[in-house]
Amino acid sequence: MGFDNVCNTGLVLGLGFSSENTAPAKASENIRPKMPVDISYEPNLTLGLISGAPYVKVADENVRLVNKQQSGGADSGGSSFSNLSVKREREIGSFEEVETTTMDHKMVSSRAVSDEDDDGGNGRKKLRLTKAQSALLEESFKHHSTLNPQKQKQELARELKLRPRQVEVWFQNRRARTKLKQTEVDCEYLKKCCETLTDENRRLQKELQELKALKVAQPLYMQLPAATLTMCPSCERVGAGGSTTDSSSKTPSSCPFGSKPHFFNPFSTNSSAAC
DNA sequence: ACCAGGGAAGACGTTACATCA
């Protein structure tokens, strides 16, 4: 991906807002469940704060019976895992676990981690998806980054011989990865913007210095309308733009600087700046 | 019409495991 592509995305230098739609102050407010993640790049980098609001509501008790002692992380204690996973699987009653043996990696895929076989009650087994499973999930993700209807999840799960919960988790993680990558791209872009603006600022400072110097050295020069004084962006010399009677030897005849003054707009796509 | 309660689903942060250099 070229930098130019990134530059035409309308990303603005600013934290927590964009030119098109105002991003929420809190990152969590970005959540719009019915709005699938737009994979096509539309940067909206925000540095929102996750509110540290006190925990009011026990989340999803139908989904998982929260083990209150586990609040430091579900995996911290190996002994309690099987308990947890037995409690939490909402689909478990209706979904038949199947042990897949078609491995292109040497791993067991989509085995039920708990339930019927609580592997010794010694923490969860990390299961790697097979290439085929990943490929199908990716394919599905390309079309829809969210599992819109519950049906889709069930179908995918059946097709992949996974639990619906696993499909759900995969999509969650996949969205997170996409977002992370996008954030990295945005970060790079902002860095470049910053560099460009710094350069531009330096150039303008220089221009200002030159103008000040000119004012001191040639007061007569300043009798010209101020608007006619501009600086050539390529040779960085001050001249009376639009005037062919330029007495200053600083403006070479080869200078492509046109007759009309121009001003730097960092957010204009055809400005002299990279952004 | 308004409100409270609760379920569903998603984001986010974290943990633990698998794999590889």
Added chain:
DNA sequence: CATGATGTAACGTCTTCCCTG
């Protein structure tokens, strides 16, 4: 073989939306 880095499956927590009574 040990180890640190990396990728990712799985989880807990929190928020928002929507439905229902």
